[in-house]
Amino acid sequence: AAERQAGRLAVHAAGPALSPLLAVSFLEFFAGWGAAYLCPDTSLYGPQEIGGDVLHTWADQKEAGSAVEFCVTLCVHYLCYWPLEQAVREKCAQTLSALARRSAVRPLLVASPAFRRLAALHVATNGATYQARDGEIDMGAVRDGGLTEGHVRGYMRLPYDGRGRILAALCVAASGADAASLALISRCIGTLQ
Secondary structure, eight states: OHHHHHHHHHHOTTOTTOOHHHHHHHHHHHHHHHHHHSSOOGGGSOHHHHTTSHHHHHHSHHHHHHHHHHHHHHHHHHHHHOTTOHHHHHHHHHHHHHHHHOTTTHHHHHHOHHHHHHHHHHHHHTTOOTTOOGGGSOHHHHHTTTOOHHHHHHHHTSOHHHHHHHHHHHHHHTOSSSHHHHHHHHHHHHTOO
């Protein structure tokens, strides 16, 4: 259902069948679910608990990576298409922060194309107001990630407190010592004025 709503949102954000309240419910679920089930520390569980169940499935890096990609893509869509929905903004930041706080999930976040698109949106729009002209936005940084001007214009409309919470999640996720993390955090912080 969340995937279907995100797809519809990307096509027609003002659609009458789309609900920010439903988006908040999805995000609240994924924030709790991701914090509990993605990349669990299987050493904390006995062999009978790990078997072929949920813990084993989401301990797999490939499966966990696809779930991380989905959650971040959902947040990107909601932040770009509904930037003024306060509850949606807050739940996006909460979901991203919940994932970023998990040290086992951080490398998956940094490797996620959706997470890199979110970082590119932040870098391209940092310091720009919602009324910025085309020349004031680094569109090259976002085009490489498959983002459109609509994404950028929507993200620019995020209030500064929302952008701040997203930046905090980006920084926590990129707090690893690997080269990709350091490059991502350097880009995000380098644009601050």
